[in-house]
Each structure stands twice: as C-alpha cells, then as structure tokens.
Amino acid sequence: MKIKILLPLIMLFFVTGCYNYNELNTLAISTGMGIDYEDDEYVVSILIANSKKAQVSSKEGEAQSVVYEGRGKTISECLKEIEKITPKQVYIGHLSVIVISEELARKGLIDIVDFLIREPESIKRFYLVVVQKAKAKDVLEIVTPLESFPAQGLSINIGFSKETQTVASTVPYSDFVEELLRKGDNPALPTIKIIGDSEKEKTSDALSKTTPEAYIELSNLGLFKADKLIHITSEEESRGLNIIANQADEVLIPLPCSGGRLSTKVNRVKTSVKTKIKNNKPEVDINIKATATVQEANCKIDFEDNKVILDIENRINDAVKELVEKAIAVNKQFNVDTIGIGNLVYKHYPKYFNEIEDKWDEEIFPNIDFNITTKVNLRTKGSIESTMKGSQYEK
C-alpha cells in the first residue's frame, strides 16, 4: 500500500519536464548567420530575432532583430564568443539562411561544414548563399521593409526565386553537403549582391523610407570545385543550370518580334538526363519538356495563324537549348561538373567511372558530347487572343 502511494509521488518529480528546460525568453533565436574570414580567423555574425522586443513589436519602426559578432578559429569558438556578449543562449534550430563571404567561399568551406551538420539542434535544411564582394555581416544588417527579420526575407526570396526568376536555386544545406560528398558531382550555390550603400540601410530609420538606400539582390549561381568557389556564372548560365537540375519552375524567354518584343514564360519544366557509354566515352542525352505561355507581346503578330505559333515554339525551344548549352559550356570551361553527370555515369557504369574518376573533371567531362532535345509546347496566349499593337494597326 505504501509503495502505491509513494511511487506516484516519486514519479511526480520525474515527469514535470523541468530538467534542462529553456524558456523562450532565455534563448537568442538565430534566424540568420553570416560567416566571414579575416586575419586567419572566422568571423561569425548571428542575426537574432529579438524575442523580448518582438513581444512589443507594435512600437513603430523598432528593429526586430540584432546582429552579434564573434571571432575564432572554429565556428563553435565564434558562437561562444557571441554568448559572452548576449545574455541569452544562442539557439540555431531556426536558422533559415547562412551567408558566406565570397572570400571565404574561394578559400574553401570544408572547415565550416562539419559544425553545421554535426550540431543536433540545426535542422540542416536552411539555405546557403555566397555574398559577392561584400561582408556576410553586412547582408544580415540590412533592414528590409517587407519582412521583420532580414534573414527571413532573404530565405523567402531564394525560395520564391525558384518559382519566378530561376536565377538562384534552392540548395538546402544538407543537399550542399550531399553534393560535396557524392562521387562525380560538385555543388553550385546561389549568390547575392548588396546594391547601394549598405551603411545607410543598417538603421531602423531606413524602414521609414519609401525607396531603400540599399537592398539585397539575388544573383547568379556560383560554381564550386569540391568545397571551393571557382566561378560565378552569368544570368543565362544560371538559368541553364537550373533547367538541367529541374530547379526551374518559371523561365522568362524574351524573343525579338517584328517591330517589338515578345515575352514568353516557360513553366512546368521537366528535365531528364541520361548517360550512355559509346566507344568507351560517355554521351549525355538531355531531354527537356515544358509548357509556355505568352506573357507580353509588344509587336504586330498574328496569333491566330498556327504557323506563327509553331515558329514561336521553335524559337523558344532554341532559346531554352541555348541556355542549357551555355550552362554546359561554363562547366566545361572551368573543368567542373556541377551538373552531376559524373555521378550519373557512376551510378549506371560504376566500373567505368571508377577507372576514370581521377581524370573526370579535367579530361573526360570537358570532352563529353551532349545531345539536347527540347520540347516546349506553347499552350496559351494569356487573356487576349491578338496583340494590342496588332489591333491598333488594324484600326
């Protein structure tokens, strides 16, 4: 009888859930991290969603976040430095983006990848971006008028870019690590640029302006050889790479048109990449299927003529093919296979790949023949049948 009374009482102490608990207001919730490399050490900047202030966020113009900086030889050392400054414990479970400076990316990321994949709190699905010719810290400090937290704004922008721009690509951190480890593959990461004077945009006063003094712009993809950034591609090359990688939800293809310009939107892009070995040499077939719509037609063109539609389709096909060819060319030029052709060859012809693995990037990949076929179907022309210019001329 005694034990029946005592046991529940003892259990009460065990099941309160109070051991090792953390209240929300004791955590410094980090939504963004910037990593720079200066004087042989890492400089980690942490963007903290200021939880206490966020509770009284009705205060007009008040910044919702704060950036702290720590230096050290490893990321952990830097974070410990930051914890000396902030009265709260840094929590990285809600990281949405990590910004790496171009200088560090060119030096190599191998020394920083371990911490972020090892740390159990980190979800490993945040985005990794490289900032061109600027400090990573500056990116975190730019106050954005449309989002409470700058990092959140950047992460949403990257995700949205896949659907609308197809210049940047959505590479979650664990995918980057996977590409880094995978045989016959190299990673490619999106880059960003700071446009304008970032110093003026660091204060909360910036929020009161209708035109920002500085803003962050998504830029093109950076090609990596193993963990080192070697080249930043052009916009067209980035689009081509995203089309091959099935990362393109929407691609704008502008075409010259009689007396004006025709904008078409290519969407539902489905790319299949297949490899085969012919005469002891790999061959690659890239097959792209997509649908297209006319988005803007500032020229006199007869949309009711099927030949015209077929002609536009052909021109879109050529344009898509050209984007893909440019993407392949830039990979070949820098002897780097970010498309993952090597990995495909390895998966289907492992014995062959293991024999030539050492010379894949330098000798084999640059000499591969790519057969690109595109099949874009121009389905709709938007809400109107003809063009405004055409109708005006008819008058």
Next chain:
Amino acid sequence: MKNKIQLIELIAMLYFIMRSAYIGIGINSYLYYARVDAYIGIMIGTLIGLLPLLLFIKMTEIDVNKDLNENIINLFGKKIGIIIVYILVIAILLYASVLFYDIINFITSEYLFDTPPLAIALIAAIPIIYILSKGIKTICRVSIIVAILSIILFLFSIIGLTPIFRGDNLLPFLENGIAGPIKAGFSHTAYVVLPSFVLTIVPRKLYFNKKSDKKKIIISYLLINLLILGSIISVIGVLGIDLALLYQYPSYQALRRIKAGGFIQRTESILAIQWVLCLFMMISFCLYYVYKSMRFTLNIKSLKASRILIVSLVLGTVFIAKNIFHNSTQSLLFITEKLPFIMYGIFFLIPLIIYIKFKLTKKAST
C-alpha cells in the same frame, strides 16, 4: 481460456523485436557493410533468417506444457541445464543493455543534450517495472496497442518521405559485388532475427494452437521484413548513401525532411516515437525472459520476492546500460565487430544444440 495469449499478440512482439533491433543497431551495420546495396542485404538476411526462425518454432514443440527453461533442465540435467539457462540469460541481459544504451544515446544526442543519461534511463525504467510486474498477458496486450500505433506512425513516415524519394539514389547496383550484401544479410539475421529467440520463453500451452500458426508466423516474419526493407530503401532514397553513412541516426534525419502539403513539417519527433515504443517493448520482453528464468532457477515463489527481483533486474540493466560503453564509438565497434558472433554463438548454436539433444533423446526413448 482467458489467460491464453492470442497469436497476433505474439506476432506483435515479433514485430517489436525485429523493428527495435533494426532501428537501434542494425541500420548502421547494413549501410557500413553493403552501402547502397543494404536493401539487398536485408533480402538475403530475410532468407537466412528463416532457418533460425523455423528452429525457434520447432523448439516450442519440445514439450508444449513446459517453458523453455524447464525443457532445458529436463534435457541436460540440473547442472548443465542451469549453466545453459544462465548463458542465455546473460546474453539476453547484454542485448537488452545494448538496446537500452542505444535508446539513451538517441535521446541524449538528439533531444536532451544536457540531461544526465541516468535520469532518462530511470524514467524509461519505471513503466518497464510496472509492465513486468503485471506478467506476460499484460505485456502482450500492451504490445498489440503499441504495435498498432507504431505501424500507423511508420506508414505515415513512408507516405511523407515518398515525394522526396529519389530512385536513382539506390544505384549503382552491386558495385562491389555480393560480398557486402551477404555480410549485411548475416548481420540482419544476427541483430534482427536471432533476438526473436526470447519469444520461446512463452510456453506453447499459453497460446492457441492451430495448424496454421506456423504459416502465420512465417508470413508475419516476411511482412515485418518487408517493412524493414521499405524503411531502409526510403532512407537511402531520401538521403543518398553518402549522407546516410554520415549520420549517426540516418532514419531520424530522413524523417526531418518530411514536408507534406507545405504545412506538415518537423514531424520527426512525433514519428520517432515509434522507435522509442519499439525499443521499450523489446527491452521489456528481454527483461521478462530474464525474470522468468531467474525466478525459475532461484525458485522464487512469493510475490514480494518476485517484485524485488523485477526492480533489481530493471535497475541492474539501467546501471549496465549506463556504464556498458564509454562512448558511442565503442558501442559501434562492439555492435559491428563482436555482437554478431555473440548472437550466432548463443542464440543459434545453443538452440540448435538443445533441439538436437531433444531429437536424440526422443529417438533413444522410442
């Protein structure tokens, strides 16, 4: 009739035994030995495992009215019989401790980083003490409820992972030949099939005997292996072999990627409950085996002494689990390099010897 166990309850226990071993210790070994061909290893292991499974079924037929320990002593005499019983008890206690260590390690490495392992182990120990004190009928009833929960959560996980599954991650096929998958297959039998020996502690008279029982057990065994196969295929297909090899708990990391309908995400903790449930049930049953054997050999009859034995056993396991390995590397080395030999040596050879002895005795008496 009321005290009898349904076959389905026994099958639910088989599910826990096999799933818990796969989650706790199996998956990393399969990936280590067979890499991307780990699923072929499981297929091979399923076939190899049929042999010990049939042996265990045959063992329950030695004397249907007696439990395993009584049969061992009847066959080998008291001295040798007790030695065999205690070898089995020690091996099962070791196996339960390894699983207990694994569950504590999983919780401390993924959730409660700063909580002392002892606190976690003690919390897990309380329901085990309770369930053991209630006897086999309660264990089996709990197993049915928990099995339904666990299977539902498992199916949710598989459905959630399907959209992010990449079939080409399962290639190349047999890059390094069949040796790796065969090793993985033998590991699968060692970790997943051989522990089902603990079920032989339940005397045949306690559950309904039908002619179709054997067939049902074999079909269930194949279905459970199919679930395990689905699990490893989804882990490799979602993470890719390189990341799967990198993580300490690859299945958990795969669950972290579930994102359904744009709003269902970060469900890993809910889905990971199925592992905790599996491990909890498995440890409970292992300790039930140890408790039954010790109670029989020490001739404990009073309720008070039985309860003291249960509490001591569970706390002893907690103590062993906490101190068995210095770190996770040591545990991984033990699991991959030593445990398979222990499993084959004790849970295959000893039952085989018992069965051969039974056949010889039977032949001599006729």
